[in-house]
Amino acid sequence: MIAPFLDEEGREVVPERHLQYDTLVIAIGSTANDFGTPGAQEHCLFLDSLKQARRFHNLMLNAFLRTNHEAHQGHSHQLNISIIGAGATGVELAAELRLASRELPVYGMNHLQASDVSITVIEAAERILPALPERLSVAATRELERQNVLVLTGQPVSEIRKNSLLMKDGTELPSEMTIWAAGIKAPPFLAQLDGLEANRTNQLVVQQTLQTTLDANIFAFGDCASCPQPNSDHPVPPRAQAAHQQADALFKTLRNRLQGKEPVAFVYNDHGSLINFSRYTTVGNLMGNLSGRSMYIEGKVARLFYASLYRMHQVALHGFLRTGVIWLMDKISRAMHPRLKMH
Numbered sequence: 001m002i003a004p005f006l007d008e009e010g011r012e013v014v015p016e017r018h019l020q021y022d023t024l025v026i027a028i029g030s031t032a033n034d035f036g037t038p039g040a041q042e043h044c045l046f047l048d049s050l051k052q053a054r055r056f057h058n059l060m061l062n063a064f065l066r067t068n069h070e071a072h073q074g075h076s077h078q079l080n081i082s083i084i085g086a087g088a089t090g091v092e093l094a095a096e097l098r099l100a101s102r103e104l105p106v107y108g109m110n111h112l113q114a115s116d117v118s119i120t121v122i123e124a125a126e127r128i129l130p131a132l133p134e135r136l137s138v139a140a141t142r143e144l145e146r147q148n149v150l151v152l153t154g155q156p157v158s159e160i161r162k163n164s165l166l167m168k169d170g171t172e173l174p175s176e177m178t179i180w181a182a183g184i185k186a187p188p189f190l191a192q193l194d195g196l197e198a199n200r201t202n203q204l205v206v207q208q209t210l211q212t213t214l215d216a217n218i219f220a221f222g223d224c225a226s227c228p229q230p231n232s233d234h235p236v237p238p239r240a241q242a243a244h245q246q247a248d249a250l251f252k253t254l255r256n257r258l259q260g261k262e263p264v265a266f267v268y269n270d271h272g273s274l275i276n277f278s279r280y281t282t283v284g285n286l287m288g289n290l291s292g293r294s295m296y297i298e299g300k301v302a303r304l305f306y307a308s309l310y311r312m313h314q315v316a317l318h319g320f321l322r323t324g325v326i327w328l329m330d331k332i333s334r335a336m337h338p339r340l341k342m343h
């Protein structure tokens with residue numbers, strides 16, 4: 001069933017409708033998982049959609065303006081920003097925020113020093129980037145500390161309040177802006193679909209063929225699916241590269257299906273991970289396809305891989321020619337527009 005499409009004033013543009021199917025693919029992604037933490041929905045900012053990202057951007061600029069004004073008036077001024085969850089998203093966001101706080105004088109906010117903006121990354125696990133190799137997490141911690149970002153590990157947050165956070169050990173941290181970047185869950189309605197198996201985070205449980213366990217005509221992949229990996233207790237991780245590879249496998253399966261052939265068993269191939277620290281640096285590991293060993297990279301080489309990954313994604317979506325045009329437009333836009341968007 002497809003929900004009605006409404007315009008911005010809530011008027012119905014296209015009514016609710018039903019579609020028949022013989023083969024169904026579900027690929028509706030995920031949203032942040034706040035694990036039911038008290039106060040998270042009321043006081044945290046989430047980054048699941050463009051709308052939420054724009055809201056975060058506006059609130060961040062307002063917080064910078066307010067704190068700069070307070071500094072100008074000679075009042076005590078300190079802006080505390082906390083990021084809950086030190087996966088790739090949380091770590092990269094901390095670096096971007098640090099760069100933004102350093103660029104404020106360029107935009108006339110001369111009374112606010114970068115040191116007046118306190119950025120804290122909080123992770124429940126014993127190290128940041130817990131899903132990635134330890135060497136990456138050591139390098140990332142070193143880089144964040146170099147950028148004056150406070151890194152707290154082994155510290156679960158138990159409650160979010162209006163202007164503070166309560167840690168499990170009872171410590172209260174001031175936080176005027178709190179961003180939730182810890183974990184994902186699939187949309188809740190998936191767990192209520194009749195005749196399909198879902199796990200605790202609402203993901204549809206699928207076989208290696210990406211067919212749902214209870215209905216072979218329904219496929220699911222990407223963040224909304226829990227897919228087993230051979231020789232591993234862990235399902236395929238919710239990452240862009242996994243979703244991309246699954247899309248390729250599913251394409252072959254659907255083509256086979258039309259020809260009455262068997263579905264393809266999906267095997268995840270981890271190509272490595274790259275963490276970008278804004279303009280400062282990039283760190284990462286690349287997996288050797290044949291040896292299966294990972295190679296640590298850092299600095300300009302890692303940055304080059306990071307930039308080319310983004311372009312490869314665009315090539316997959318738009319083809320070479322359009323990606324070339326987008327690349328050129330990005331270059332022009334970077335030369336014409338300020339780095340920190342002020343509205």
Ligand SMILES: Cc1cc2nc3c(=O)[nH]c(=O)nc-3n(C[C@H](O)[C@H](O)[C@H](O)COP(=O)(O)OP(=O)(O)OC[C@H]3O[C@@H](n4cnc5c(N)ncnc54)[C@H](O)[C@@H]3O)c2cc1C
Pocket residue numbers: 027028029030047048088089187221222223224238239240241243
């Ligand atoms: C801020 C952020 C940064 C990230 N950075 C990285 C990164 O650097 N590297 C990496 O590997 N991964 C990253 N990820 C994770 C990555 O985005 C996901 O793993 C990937 O997008 C999953 O692909 P998907 O196709 O399953 O879901 P999505 O890309 O989320 O696509 C799902 C689509 O379905 C639509 N949809 C949702 N519900 C419905 C519905 N009921 N009906 C119809 N359509 C619906 C959504 O609007 C969306 O367009 C990041 C995620 C976030 C939030």
